[in-house]
Amino acid sequence: MSQSYTTQMDAARKGILTPQMEQVLANESISKEELMDGLAQGRIAIPANKHHLNLKAAGVGKGLKTKINVNLGVSKDVCCFDSEIRKAQLAIEYQADAVMDLSVSGDTETFRKRLVEQIPVMIGTVPIYDTLTRTGKPTEEITLEEWFETVEIHAANGIDFITIHAGLNQKCARSIKTNPRLCGIVSRGGSILFEWMEKTGNENPFYEHFDRLLDICQAHDVCISLGDGLRPGAIKDSTDAPQIEELITLGELTKQAWKKNVQVMIEGPGHVPLHEIEMNMQLQKKLCHNAPFYVLGPLVTDIAPGYDHITSAIGGALAAMHGADFLCYVTPAEHLRLPTADDVKEGIMASRIAAHAGDLAKGLKGAEIIDHKMSKARGELDWEGQFDCALDPEKARSFRKSSQPEEQEVCTMCGDFCAVKRTANLLKH
Structure with missing residues (x-):
C-alpha cells in the first residue's frame, strides 16, 4: 500500500520519494538525499499542484540550477488570450521553467484552465489581482470571503504557486508612510492590499488569516510565493526600511508555513544597484531561513526603458551568483507596454544567460x-x-x-x- 502525504515537503519529511522528486532528480546533479533534505528543511521547493496532471516538475532552491519564469497575461487594453497562449508556448520552446499568469481582465478562469491543460511547466498566479477582476468591485468593497474564494479557485484550477503579499501588514504600511520613496509602492498586489487596508482600516487579510491560506495550500499542494509588496521600484529606494521591515515579516510567515508542511518561496527586489545585490541576497537568506529566493531582475539602473531585459540580466546574473534561486524575466517592454511575442523571446534569452552565468559563478556541479x-x-x-x-x-x-x-x-x-x-x-x- 502506497504511503500518504499532503505536500512535497510532507513527503520528504516522511522519507517518501514522489514522482515529482524523481523528475527533478533526472534533470539535476543533486543526490536523492540532498534533494529530500532540502525539501524537508525548506531550502528547496517543488511547486506541483495535485491537479496539474501534465506537469513536468522542477525544483527551486539550493544546489539546483537557477530557474527562470515568464510573466504573461492580458489587460483591459490588450485582451487576447490566444496571444498569451502563444507566449506560453514560446516559453516552453525557449526552455523557461515556469509561467505566471498576471491577467487582469476577461474570463481569467477559463484562461488559467487552458494554461494548466496545455503547459507542462509550473504555473503561478496572483489571486489578489484576480479578486478585483472576478468580482468587479472597488477595492474597498472586497470582503474577506471574496479574497479567499479566489485563492480556492486558483488552487482548484491546478496553479502550482501563488504570489500572496501577506507580509505587507499594518506595521509595514506605517513604515512606507514614515519613509518616503521616489516611487512609492510599485507592486500591483502590494498597492491593492495597501489601498484595501487604508480604506477599510482592517489588517491585511492574508496576514491576519494566514493559517486559513495555509490550509488551502496544504490541501492542494500549492507553493506560496511570499510577495514583496514593498519591493523597491527605484535605485534610490533600494534596501530601505519598508523593504527590510516586510522581509522580516516574510521570514516569520515562512516558519509558520513550514509547520504545516506548506512549501514557500520568497520574492525579492526589484531595482537594486550592483553594489547592494550581494547584501540583498544575504539578507533574504538570513531573515527567511534559506527559503528559495525568487527575484525580479533585479534591475541595476533606472534609465534603460526598451533595454530593461539587459539591465535585468546584469542584476540577475549577480543575484544568482550570490544565492538567488529563481529569476523572473524582464522584457524590453518593461515599464512601457504589454510585451509582444518577440519581447517574450528576448526576455527569456536574457534571463537564461543570466541564470547560467550565475550557476557557473557559484560552481554548480556540471554547469560548465x-x-x-x-x-x-x-x-x-x-x-x-x-x-x-x-x-x-x-x-x-x-x-x-x-x-x-x-x-x-x-x-x-x-x-x-x-x-x-x-x-x-x-x-x-
Missing part, C-alpha cells in the same frame, strides 16, 4: 560542461557543433547565414586573419 563543449567546437572551427551548444541555435545559424565568408571554415569578422585557424596547426606540433 556545455561551455567547455562550445569552446572545443570553436577551437575546431566546428560550426554545427557550436550551434548545437548555443542557447539559441536558430539565431546563431541565421547570423552566420546572413554573412557568408569566402572560406567556409572561418567567418566574415576575421576571414583569413582568423586567430583560431592561424594557430591551430602550429599548436598541434
Whole structure:
C-alpha cells in the first residue's frame, strides 16, 4: 500500500520519494538525499499542484540550477488570450521553467484552465489581482470571503504557486508612510492590499488569516510565493526600511508555513544597484531561513526603458551568483507596454544567460560542461557543433547565414586573419 502525504515537503519529511522528486532528480546533479533534505528543511521547493496532471516538475532552491519564469497575461487594453497562449508556448520552446499568469481582465478562469491543460511547466498566479477582476468591485468593497474564494479557485484550477503579499501588514504600511520613496509602492498586489487596508482600516487579510491560506495550500499542494509588496521600484529606494521591515515579516510567515508542511518561496527586489545585490541576497537568506529566493531582475539602473531585459540580466546574473534561486524575466517592454511575442523571446534569452552565468559563478556541479563543449567546437572551427551548444541555435545559424565568408571554415569578422585557424596547426606540433 502506497504511503500518504499532503505536500512535497510532507513527503520528504516522511522519507517518501514522489514522482515529482524523481523528475527533478533526472534533470539535476543533486543526490536523492540532498534533494529530500532540502525539501524537508525548506531550502528547496517543488511547486506541483495535485491537479496539474501534465506537469513536468522542477525544483527551486539550493544546489539546483537557477530557474527562470515568464510573466504573461492580458489587460483591459490588450485582451487576447490566444496571444498569451502563444507566449506560453514560446516559453516552453525557449526552455523557461515556469509561467505566471498576471491577467487582469476577461474570463481569467477559463484562461488559467487552458494554461494548466496545455503547459507542462509550473504555473503561478496572483489571486489578489484576480479578486478585483472576478468580482468587479472597488477595492474597498472586497470582503474577506471574496479574497479567499479566489485563492480556492486558483488552487482548484491546478496553479502550482501563488504570489500572496501577506507580509505587507499594518506595521509595514506605517513604515512606507514614515519613509518616503521616489516611487512609492510599485507592486500591483502590494498597492491593492495597501489601498484595501487604508480604506477599510482592517489588517491585511492574508496576514491576519494566514493559517486559513495555509490550509488551502496544504490541501492542494500549492507553493506560496511570499510577495514583496514593498519591493523597491527605484535605485534610490533600494534596501530601505519598508523593504527590510516586510522581509522580516516574510521570514516569520515562512516558519509558520513550514509547520504545516506548506512549501514557500520568497520574492525579492526589484531595482537594486550592483553594489547592494550581494547584501540583498544575504539578507533574504538570513531573515527567511534559506527559503528559495525568487527575484525580479533585479534591475541595476533606472534609465534603460526598451533595454530593461539587459539591465535585468546584469542584476540577475549577480543575484544568482550570490544565492538567488529563481529569476523572473524582464522584457524590453518593461515599464512601457504589454510585451509582444518577440519581447517574450528576448526576455527569456536574457534571463537564461543570466541564470547560467550565475550557476557557473557559484560552481554548480556540471554547469560548465556545455561551455567547455562550445569552446572545443570553436577551437575546431566546428560550426554545427557550436550551434548545437548555443542557447539559441536558430539565431546563431541565421547570423552566420546572413554573412557568408569566402572560406567556409572561418567567418566574415576575421576571414583569413582568423586567430583560431592561424594557430591551430602550429599548436598541434
